[in-house]
Amino acid sequence: MTMVRRQVTQRAAFGFLIASTLIVVIPVLVIIGIILFNGAGAINLEFLTQAPSQAGKAGGIFPAIVGTFYLMLGTLIIALPVGVMAGVYLTEYAGDNWLTKLINMAIINLAGVPSIIYGLFGLGIFVMTFNFGMSLLSASFTLACQALAMTITTSREAILAVPREYREGSLAIGTTKWQTVRHVVLPQAMPGIITGAVLAMSRAAGETAPILVVGAAFLLPRLPHSVFDQFMALPYHLYTVAAHVPGIPDATIWGIALVLLVVVLSFNVMATLIRLRTRTRRYSL
């Protein structure tokens, strides 16, 4: 092949690579743009603070926002402590044996399990076996199980990243292992742990399939009074009005999509910011 032809081939190939990148990027921007454009009109104080009326045709989505907020909180309360404890155990205490290997493999694969399977799992365990019923509690536990893969992995990585010298310095002044973990390792690992927790909350806010199975309700004009109540949630509300209930004004549906997207993405951005801030702080040391 002549040099010219090889250059032309390269040009064409790079063109294909760039085109592919654009195919990935442009739809994302278009989707965000369209949701913003169509949804912004529906957003007003009434939409955000009122309960739905006339089968979702009028009124607002306040109970769904509150329900999603409770779910995120519930997921955090359950998945964060368990995730951190598991992370501490796996990095500081667990021996290098087959059990640890098995646990690690299970955690990695936990992340790849389809969300609907978590729904079935939650239905079998929390709703039926523990008799929590179709409730906020069941849904929080189910989402927390799903979030565990993430909180454990991020906690473990954050703890592993704490330099050995810190631990040795602490042990050298006569602290016990637990005191070292508690006062030296965990504070250092905190930003990483929080990043994981925030990401887990963002996932919990957007997840639909599991809560569809274990207790989300369409149109519940009041807020849940206890953890055993059914609840509304933004993603489930979006699913029902978009796929099942005819006659809902388009603007309302786009508005729900916009609110959901803002909630989920703002938590993602928050996680990224925490990560970036800690990185610059480490460098400036």
Next chain:
Amino acid sequence: MLLFKEGTPIFLDTPPWEFLFGTRWYPVSEPPTFGILPFFVSTLWVTLVATLIAVPVGIACAAYLAEVAPDKVRETVKPIIEILAGFPSVVMGFIGLMLLSPAIKSMFNLNTGLTGLTAGIMLAMMSLPIIVSVSEDALRAVPDSFRQGSYALGATRWETIRHVSIPAALSGIAAAIMLGVGRAIGETMTVLMVAGGALAVPVSPTEPMMPMTAAIASGIGNAVRGGLQYQALFAIGLILFLITLAVNLVADRVLERQKRKFTR
């Protein structure tokens, strides 16, 4: 996770053979029949469509980001891809419903735009982030000395990417593809909303269909707890779980091997 005991009693009623290969799913008729072939074939169709789109595009995008793009472009593109990864699946389903399905309907002159093809395209978008990021990591792990050796032999940058970088990163890219496929198989809300939900065994991607995840999600609300349909749905869940587990385990193995390859 071994609670999938719930799903095995169905095989006392319907032999596994009929359950897997039966073409009729009539859970409420008398007597009920449970054949999951329509769901299984639907899952194959949507996954196939998603893979055909997402794999070439995803690898090309990863190659661009890892090998060609200037730092500035990469730093703009990567957050956008991360945003895509953060999109809730129900939002993607909604977008497919509102924007893509009318386009598909008029493009192929169909009665409905809710088809396996529509779902496949949306799934392709959803599996792209993982394919791009894992492939990009794999390409970045290829030592620079490989590339320099190739340039020294007179190869152009493209020839180096094609004949050196991509082959060297191949196992990582393969793992990326598997993870992407795993995600497409397990995705629920999007296919539930846009695949159309028909119960026949689909023979072409432009038909409405109901993948396994959608079958579980749409049936579980009406199933009597502990009843036959309930058990059958758990059995579908069990099969789905085993498929995704296998895909992820293999991908994990391959990634580990790739990592070891360059740390020597």
